[in-house]
Every structure is written in structure tokens, then in C-alpha cells.
Amino acid sequence: MQVSPVQIIEPQRHGDARGWLAETYSQPAFAARGIHHRFVQENHSLSADRWTLRGLHFQAPPHGQAKLVRCIRGRIWDVVVDLRAGSPSYGRWFGVELSAENGRQLFVDVGFAHGFLTLEDGCEVSYRMSGLYAPKAEGGLHWGDPDVAIAWPLPAGVRPLLSPKDEQLGGLRALTSPFRYDGAPLDLAA
Numbered sequence: 001m002q003v004s005p006v007q008i009i010e011p012q013r014h015g016d017a018r019g020w021l022a023e024t025y026s027q028p029a030f031a032a033r034g035i036h037h038r039f040v041q042e043n044h045s046l047s048a049d050r051w052t053l054r055g056l057h058f059q060a061p062p063h064g065q066a067k068l069v070r071c072i073r074g075r076i077w078d079v080v081v082d083l084r085a086g087s088p089s090y091g092r093w094f095g096v097e098l099s100a101e102n103g104r105q106l107f108v109d110v111g112f113a114h115g116f117l118t119l120e121d122g123c124e125v126s127y128r129m130s131g132l133y134a135p136k137a138e139g140g141l142h143w144g145d146p147d148v149a150i151a152w153p154l155p156a157g158v159r160p161l162l163s164p165k166d167e168q169l170g171g172l173r174a175l176t177s178p179f180r181y182d183g184a185p186l187d188l189a190a
Contacts, residue, residue, distance in 0.1 A: 003034030004187040005109035006080055008096055009068075013103060022103055024070065025128070035107055037066040039128035044072075047118045047125075053152070053160035055115015056081055056141040056169070060178035063137035064110035066130040074123030075099040076116040077153050081141055081172075084111040086181035091172050093150045094186070098125075111179035113141040117152055117160060139178070145171040 011022040023029070025039070045054065056079065059065045069078055079095040097119070098104050108114050116125065141148065143166065154160060 007107040009105040037130035041129045047123045052118045056113035059137040063134035067108045069127040070105040071098040074120040078116045081113040084179045084181040085177040089186040140169040142169040147172045
């Protein structure tokens with residue numbers, strides 16, 4: 001069975017008058033979905049302003065990172081781009097809204113650039129990674145690359161808030177991908 005390298009995960013919430021509880025990670029439950037990564041680092045970010053864009057980032061092998069991303073306050077538009085050389089979906093993007101309200105998570109395997117745009121002020125995002133941060137292995141793709149043509153949900157005339165480093169990232173044409181297609185198709189219907 002081929003497992004999609006990008007999966008939307010919707011933890012079930014068990015609630016009562018006090019609120020709710022959700023199991024956001026269980027190794028056996030994730031293994032049943034074909035996700036066998038061991039997460040070794042967790043990051044938590046706060047973006048103070050709406051329209052803050054973080055990404056699109058990746059880490060090259062042998063320091064690649066699979067990610068499990070969730071928004072714990074506010075709403076974000078979470079995006080991945082397939083960078084696996086030889087993939088039938090190379091250079092294609094996928095986006096999904098993650099919010100504290102909808103509780104969705106996005107699993108992103110190694111071989112994809114990842115980034116997100118905040119849709120509200122005060123967004124907090126938590127993400128687990130299967131590899132430790134390795135500065136010399138980091139890379140990225142420019143958020144506005146016309147060859148990828150991500151449909152960011154920005155209002156007309158609004159430019160996102162970016163870090164200087166993210167503003168200087170190159171496009172897909174200039175990228176020599178360090179990732180190889182492993183035969184796992186990008187199938188979000190799975």
C-alpha cells in the first residue's frame with residue numbers, strides 16, 4: 001500500500017461541559033496511517049500580525065525533516081510544495097486551512113517545502129519534526145515564485161510580512177532538488 005507523503009489529520013475531539021480533549025499524536029495510530037517517523041524536535045511559533053508568511057522551508061538530506069503541523073491559536077493557510085525530483089507532482093503545491101477551531105493537523109514528509117500564512121493576528125503554530133534543525137542543510141523556495149503559482153489568500157494589494165531571509169529565497173527553476181521521488185504519489189484523497 002502506497003501512503004501519501006502529505007496527509008490531513010483530523011483528531012477526534014471528546015467534549016463535555018468543561019470543554020474537549022483530543023489525542024493529537026499516537027505512535028500506533030500514526031503507524032496505521034503509514035507514518036513511521038519518530039519526532040525528535042517540537043517548535044512553537046507566534047506570529048503577532050495577520051498576513052505574516054513563514055516559508056517556504058526545507059532541510060536537505062541527510063538532515064531532512066518530516067513535519068506534523070497544527071495551529072493552536074488563530075487560523076493559518078498551510079502550504080507544501082513537492083520538491084522530489086522525478087515526482088509526477090514536482091513543483092505542485094497543496095494548501096489547507098489549519099485553525100485552533102477546526103483542530104486539523106498536516107503531516108508533511110521529507111521532500112516538500114513548507115510554509116504558512118497567518119489569517120488572523122496572534123497566530124500560534126506548533127510543529128513536530130523528525131530531524132533536528134541543521135542550519136547548513138536549510139533551504140527554501142520563494143513564496144511568490146510564478147512557476148509554482150501558489151494561490152495565497154491575500155487581499156488585493158496586500159503584501160505578506162516576511163523575514164529578510166525568506167524574501168531572498170530563490171525560485172523553483174534555480175533549485176537543484178536534493179530530494180528524489182520514492183514512488184509515493186501525492187494523493188490527498190487517501
